Amino acid sequence: MTPDPIKFLCLLEELETSCKLLKAGLGGLQEIDMGNDFYHLPHQLMASGFERFMKCYIALVYEGRNCSYPDVKYMKQLGHDLEALIKKICTDFYGGKTRPFVQKDLDFIMTDPIFQECIRILSLFGRKGRYYNLDVVAGGTDNPINPEEEWECLEARIEDGTPFLDDPESLYRDYYPRVHSQLIAKLERFIRAIARQFTIGGHADQHGRLQQTSAVYREFLMLSDEQLGTIDYRRSARIRQQEQENWIKRSEQEIFNGKWPTRTVTKAGFGEEWPFRTNRVIVECQENQFCIVNIDGYDFALNGAAQSRFKMPFPHDAGLAVLGKSVGPFIDMAFALRK
DSSP, rough: OOOOOHHHHHHHHHHHHHHHHHHHHHHHHOBBBTTTTTTHHHHHHHHHHHHHHHHHHHHHHHHHHHHSOHHHHHHHHHHHHHHHHHHHHHHHOOOTTTHHHHHHHHHHHHHOOOHHHHHHHHHHHHHHHGGGGHHHHHHHHSOOOOOOHHHHHHHHOOOOOOGGGHHHIIIIIIIIHHHHHHHHHHHHHHHHHHHHHHHHHHHOOOOOOOHHHHGGGGGHTOOOOOTTTTTTOHHHHHHHHHTGGOOOOOHHHHHHHHSSSSEEEEHHHHTTTTSSSSSSEEEETTTTEEEEEEEEEEESSSSSHHHHHHHOOOTTTTBBBBBSSSSHHHHHHHHHHHH
């Protein structure tokens, strides 16, 4: 019996919605810093996105096995507990384990403490924490869960932010991006693991539904291990890139013929922690205090002094540097050019 095409189209739309929610949630997490502590938004987006993603995946595998989609009773029994959904997938819906990298991903899902803590907090948020403040006001009998505090504790497990409290610029530029990069890498790896199940999970797929829908998560499916935690999902970065006509543009000839000292730096000569999304940049120090980097012909601020003086965007904010990779060494290079 051929499944109802209307149901398939609804499932496809739900899967696309889950992907958009997850990308928006990851982007929202990347926007968090000392000036923006609105964790509620990324938590809301990610909790909903993960629940929809896993339920869509279960429904597709179920259809491949039974030639029909799960009924209302079955779907309701899945509930809203992300931890329980992951356990069900790992127990009943995870295939292809003869492939070593698939088994390795399963081991990660089942044992990685940071990933499991991420999911625990998001699951608590979805089930209990969304209305934490109202629960406190109403004097609920259950112990209220504050997802924001729980997530900040998780961030502190990744790296202690206390040493950065007296250095707001480094806190903004290095600490938050580095911590969130590590957390996002864990979440991306889980998304990639489930996306792989659409194509190499070895599931029955009589009507080709898993293959047809695998394209929705292709961006995650194609992530290499090296790319995990490096993708920029922020809406603000896309907006800044659309404002490129307002960026300061200078040719290399203009820079080298100018009056300020410069240094050309390449990815090959720098090493693994290269932060930029291009392989070559020019570092410059103006007036012994303004640190600037030229990327593909455009000037960007390396320190707050340059950003304030020239109204240049930071390379991270413009999406031209990898979040979690520090430009601190390039500030040092710029200052080393001072006469």
